[in-house]
Amino acid sequence: MKLDQTDKTLLALLQHDSKQTNKELSNKLNLSVTAVYERIKKLEKEGIIQKYVALVAKKAIAKNFLAHCHVRLTQHSKEFVMKFEREIIKLEEVLECYHVSGDYDYILKVLVKDMEGYRDFMVTKLTAIPNIGNTHSIFVIGEVKHTTAISI
Numbered sequence: 001m002k003l004d005q006t007d008k009t010l011l012a013l014l015q016h017d018s019k020q021t022n023k024e025l026s027n028k029l030n031l032s033v034t035a036v037y038e039r040i041k042k043l044e045k046e047g048i049i050q051k052y053v054a055l056v057a058k059k060a061i062a063k064n065f066l067a068h069c070h071v072r073l074t075q076h077s078k079e080f081v082m083k084f085e086r087e088i089i090k091l092e093e094v095l096e097c098y099h100v101s102g103d104y105d106y107i108l109k110v111l112v113k114d115m116e117g118y119r120d121f122m123v124t125k126l127t128a129i130p131n132i133g134n135t136h137s138i139f140v141i142g143e144v145k146h147t148t149a150i151s152i
Helices: 005-016 022-029 033-045 078-090 115-128
Strands: 065-073 094-099 106-112 132-139
Touching (some): 005 033, 078 106, 106 115
16 A cells, blocks of 8 residues: 555554544544545555554553563574464563564563562563573663654
8 A cells, every 4th residue: 555645644643642533633634534534444454553552651550660681592493483482472571572683582672560570570481481592681771762653
């Protein structure tokens, strides 16, 4: 699907605040409410809009200890890679997981309550997964920039 400028503007508006009504969006885009509705439905159908979410304040739920954990596997066969990925998907503390090149095989973004929570995660969950050779943790001191919006 080729996006025109109106689609791009619509996506930017929705990424900023997806709770805007079609009426509000129609006023900003100088389109009818029906035209906005149809464009959104088309963007959803084409998979450009994947889903809508609520962003939760980490401090409000007492989970503001963020770490990036680099993981190196001992073996890289398809079987071991797939098993590791299936297990990581199950861990609620892992917000993001990337299979990467370089010295490590994966980078995990992990959110827990505090250092004790991170230790518990490492000892009882992460290192319980077979085939992990070693890990390296980096703790976030402060958040400089965080966005979920993708520039279109």
